[in-house]
Amino acid sequence: MSDMTLDISQTRPVPFGRLTAVEIRKMADTRAGVWLLGLTVLVTAAFMIIFFLVADSEDRILGNFIGIAATPQGFVLPVLGILLITSEWGQRTAMVTFALEPSRAKVIASKVVAALILGLGAFVAAIALGSLGTLVGGADGGFDNLKVTTFLLFLGLQILGILQGLAYGLIFLNTPAAIVTYFVLPIASSIIFAVVPALQDSAPWVDLGTAQEPLFELGSGGELTGDQLAHLGTTALIWILLPFVIGLARVMRAELK
Amino acid sequence: MIDVTGLTKSYGGFLAVDDISFRCQPGRVTGFLGPNGAGKTTTMRVMVGLTPATRGDVRIGGHRYQDIPNPGTHVGVLLDASAQHAGRTGREVLMVGAKTMGLPESRVDEMLELVSLSQTEAKRRLRNYSLGMRQRLGIAHALLGDPSVLILDEPANGLDPAGIRWMRDLLKHYADRGGTVLLSSHLLNEVELIADDMILIGRGKIVAEGTKKALLAERSTGTLVTAVDNEALSTALAGAGLTVHAAGDGLRVEAEPLQVGQVAADQRLVLAELRPAGGGLESLFLELTSDSQRDDLTEPIEPQGAPA
Numbered sequence: 190m191s192d193m194t195l196d197i198s199q200t201r202p203v204p205f206g207r208l209t210a211v212e213i214r215k216m217a218d219t220r221a222g223v224w225l226l227g228l229t230v231l232v233t234a235a236f237m238i239i240f241f242l243v244a245d246s247e248d249r250i251l252g253n254f255i256g257i258a259a260t261p262q263g264f265v266l267p268v269l270g271i272l273l274i275t276s277e278w279g280q281r282t283a284m285v286t287f288a289l290e291p292s293r294a295k296v297i298a299s300k301v302v303a304a305l306i307l308g309l310g311a312f313v314a315a316i317a318l319g320s321l322g323t324l325v326g327g328a329d330g331g332f333d334n335l336k337v338t339t340f341l342l343f344l345g346l347q348i349l350g351i352l353q354g355l356a357y358g359l360i361f362l363n364t365p366a367a368i369v370t371y372f373v374l375p376i377a378s379s380i381i382f383a384v385v386p387a388l389q390d391s392a393p394w395v396d397l398g399t400a401q402e403p404l405f406e407l408g409s410g411g412e413l414t415g416d417q418l419a420h421l422g423t424t425a426l427i428w429i430l431l432p433f434v435i436g437l438a439r440v441m442r443a444e445l446k
Numbered sequence: 447m448i449d450v451t452g453l454t455k456s457y458g459g460f461l462a463v464d465d466i467s468f469r470c471q472p473g474r475v476t477g478f479l480g481p482n483g484a485g486k487t488t489t490m491r492v493m494v495g496l497t498p499a500t501r502g503d504v505r506i507g508g509h510r511y512q513d514i515p516n517p518g519t520h521v522g523v524l525l526d527a528s529a530q531h532a533g534r535t536g537r538e539v540l541m542v543g544a545k546t547m548g549l550p551e552s553r554v555d556e557m558l559e560l561v562s563l564s565q566t567e568a569k570r571r572l573r574n575y576s577l578g579m580r581q582r583l584g585i586a587h588a589l590l591g592d593p594s595v596l597i598l599d600e601p602a603n604g605l606d607p608a609g610i611r612w613m614r615d616l617l618k619h620y621a622d623r624g625g626t627v628l629l630s631s632h633l634l635n636e637v638e639l640i641a642d643d644m645i646l647i648g649r650g651k652i653v654a655e656g657t658k659k660a661l662l663a664e665r666s667t668g669t670l671v672t673a674v675d676n677e678a679l680s681t682a683l684a685g686a687g688l689t690v691h692a693a694g695d696g697l698r699v700e701a702e703p704l705q706v707g708q709v710a711a712d713q714r715l716v717l718a719e720l721r722p723a724g725g726g727l728e729s730l731f732l733e734l735t736s737d738s739q740r741d742d743l744t745e746p747i748e749p750q751g752a753p754a
Contacts, residue, residue: 193447193472195507195520195594202515203546211545218542219533281529284496285587288523289546291495291512445496 203290205299212303216273225269226307230314232261237322250331252339254319259343259404262311263350267371270304270354275364283445293441301355308351312344338412346404353429359436362443375428393420400424447472447595447626448493453502455488462488464650465502470628470643472594475621477641477658478630479731485650486630487525490599494523506595518547522588522596527580527604532573536563536583539572540590547591557586562612577604585613589620596620598629602636614640634731646731669703672696672719673710682713698723 216222240257241249274297277283290296323331354371361367375397382392382399392399393416400420403413413421448470455463463485470476478486491497493504495512506514506521514520530539540554558568561582572580581604588596596617602610617627617640631637637644644661646654654661672695673679680697683690686709689700696719699706703720710717 193507195447195509195514197507197509197514197520200515200519203548207548208546211542214545215531215542218538219531221533276531280531280533281526282531284525284529285543287496288494288525289518289543291514291517442498444491444498 203295205295205302208290208295208299209302209306212273212299213306216269216303216307221276222272225265225272229262229265229269229311230318232265233258233311233315234318236261237318241322241326246326247328249323249327250333251316251319251323251327251335254322255315255339255343258315258319259346262315262347266308266311266347267350267354267357268368269307270351271358271367271371272364273300273304274355274358275362275367278362278446279364281446287445294437297359297437297440301352304351304355305348308347309344312340312347315343316340342404342413346401349401349425349429352433356429356433356436359440360432361436362440393417394423395427397424397428447507448476448597448628449503449505450489450493451503451505453489453492453504454500455485455492455497456500461650463492466647466650466652467502468645468652468655470626472626473621473624474642475617475627475629475640476643476645477637478628478645478647479634479637479641480630480632480647482632484632484647486632486647487599489647490525490597490628490630493597494521494525496525516547516591518543518593519591520593520595522591522593522598524581524584524588524596524598524601526599527577527584527601530572530580530583533571535569535571536575536579537565537568539583540568540587543587543590549590553590557590560589560616561586578606578609581605581609585616594624595626596628598627600631601629602631602633602640610636610639668698668700668723669706670694670696670698670719670721670723671703671706671710671717674716674718678713679710679715679717682709682715693723 217226236257237254240254244253277286286296287293320332354367357367357371358364361370378396379398382388382396388395394400400417401424403417404421450469451467452465453463453467454461454465466485466489478489480486488497492499493506493511494517495510504511511517511521534542537554537558540557541551544551544554558565563579563582563586567579572583575583581601585598585601588598602613605613617629621627621642629637629640638658641658643657644655645652670693671679676697680690683697683699683701683706686705688705688709691698691700703722707717707720710720
């Protein structure tokens, strides 16, 4: 130890999987984190129970249960994505996190993967709760006619929401600003595109809400048309990928306080 | 072990750190001393890659910090003891660090014991920690990966005198085993207690550096002495070939206290006070940073009228 150089030849870099596991741990080791994760499941369950109580018995099929879970999870999961980024700045732990892993791209990537894993967890929880509802009081044949696309679309929607949350978190590095923008901006956009007649034709291409509408209407059946998929693609590019890239560029260059 | 070369960091037109170079040796505790806003924290943040340098270079053991794999196992960093999630328990803060570095859980308990945080305290959330407890936890976090270099920003801030002594012993042992320590402080007596080498910084520039002993010796300005009969003492000292100046109630002599005491004893003169002039490093610190102090200490502080 007494010479002037550090021997780093025997040290392995922090493995990506370990970093991701730590990010998930950090989401669940505070009361706020536990509440948010618990809330995701509770709110999903609550919506399903309400649906269970109001729906006709023949509508109580798994596909519908999953569909009903999309709304509450679409609210909560993006907030989870936002917090995964912004809590590091709000609580100033970014200094510690990035001192232990100076590769900023690697840290952000591990946060993205951690968020996706948590989203996948919410997806599994939704299926589990939905299956339970269907088993307990569902229609006869509630598990019939299941389509893989129903699940994929649901999962896709969740993932888009999480990524959008991450992107806004990266841009603002501030929890309230990111959350407010996440919820207000799409509404403002939808209003503008609905009100201004000249914009109405381009709405599905630019407005996230308009483009995602078909996803919510699919329910247990139906397929997306090629056009609708293209709409989803361009809006995801504008509303999710672009903010993500801008936010990432900001974090890569910023001074971490 | 830590080499800073021509480091400059500017924010717009403001030079937070202005072309500084220094080196921290292994086996020694280097104190980084300066008034608030002198550039200590900025320098340390550049060292660990959190702040990009405008110019210049920092190498730790020959490497850029960003190039050190699993850096926590080589360089222990404490930049701000309060920069931890208020909702995590002390133990969990260490667990997150240990998991990231790939260390066993037993290491967390070892470190808690090292910094004298009890298991009960470790289960409390950080919002309930005093600053002193946060500093201890921060030190534990920095030492988790058994690093050979420590970079600590104001680690003694918030510690009581016993805590400062504890930290001195801890860092001294660490350095004795060959570790390199750089610690900053804006309080002179902290650094005076803990450090072997000192770097004084003011307004982004290094104003003095060297071993604590050398810096003290250089600044020695003789002895202050007060006798019951100053006149007789003055004559006796001049007779012994020493240069004597009047100073306040007594005399300032350009000699060591021992010489002055000997002369007084020989002449059977009664002394009321005998001490080295200059007040240790304090006058050095104030003098060297005087033009970078926010408060002008040469003017007596007058009470100001009530602000409008």
